[in-house]
Amino acid sequence: MNRPRHLIPWLPGCLLLALAGAAQAQFASSGTTSLSVAIPPEAALQINTSTTTLSSAGATFNLNFTGTTNFTFKIRTTKTGGTGTINLKVTSDFSPAGGPSVLTPPTAGDALAYTCSLTGLGTACSGSQTASTTSSTPVGAFGANAMTPSAGDSGSVSWTLTDDPQYSTGTYTATVTFSISAA
């Protein structure tokens, strides 16, 4: 094979020129660009009931305090093998002291419990769940390739708080944080 050795010293310069030309976009009467986007699994929710008031309709202790929190969520899970969840956690227990408590109820069996409802996409939690200050508890679950409409879907949590006669009268406040995730 005939080797043009005299060209070898010029090769690095030629390569640099070629690379510079390739990197520089060319001028012409028109130019085309490729728009690309990677759409990932995503999820977001919005609490529509900023303050949920728990109330009891009865004058006796056999009727617990109840209330409902409504929310809207959007979720997109991976097409294959994807999952999604909505959970909640009591991030700040009832205060002031002397009233109900999620972490240390005055009476065994006292609890902040809830049931779930989802409209449209997903599977709501089953039965009655007990809220916790130490761990997240389920509200809803989603499978692979779950996609809500652009406006999202809605859901609700219906609360029940034990009305224990040991609770002192007064107003007590706790904070519950909802979280949604998609993979």
Place this chain on the structure above:
Amino acid sequence: MTHAREFPRLVSANRKKAGFLSCALKVHTNSSDMLDVKRRSNSCAMDESTSSMNREPGRVTEIVRMGGSMTVSPPTRRILSVWLPRLLASAFAIGNVDGGTGSAVQAMSATLQPKGEVSVPSSLTLTAASPFTPFTGNLAVSYRVRTTPSGTGSTGTITVQVSSDFSPAGGPSAAAGSLTYTCGSASIGTACSGTQTSSTTTQTPVATLPASACTGGGGSCSGSNPASVAVSFSLTDSPAYPTGSYSASVIVRISLV
């Protein structure tokens, strides 16, 4: 009748001078004692049969490597070294008149036509900062333009059009109005105002170019060359889009009217 004789020393010397490392030469003599240097290897290419010096029996004078396959004999070198400078000097002397001065007027004219050209990066990636907020990206459009003076009606436009909608199907769609853009300020001309919706069927505006526009150099022309305008794309992030990668093609045109 042709018979071959080997000249190892001579061949070795010539190979060294010519820079060949793997060239094997044989010197053949024929019945009229004319030398032919034949190539025996693909790594060298030469034929000295055309050299007058090589026609002297038993002598090979010089092999000069130029471009891998050129030979120059001493007489040729002498001719070039003596006459080439003289020819060049004569060429430069043409036009000078000894003993006097002269002048000539040469009328020159150039007709500059309106022109426009545009350049865009070959790709642009749209990204989002948080879930279900639009995917965005800025496209830098560079352009050069020359329009004719006002009164002749020559102006120009820069437009964009989605020449190929997002694929694969099922995700975002420009045809559905998912891709919008706004324009930054234009170095030359007036950028589009407000939010424009990209289209797969029509060209939508990026900038309008005025008459008497020219690019670069300052003064009545623009100060920058090329001129530029930024196009900020925004793509709706709907949860109804399946996960995955999608791409579309956008064509940016510059046209003069």
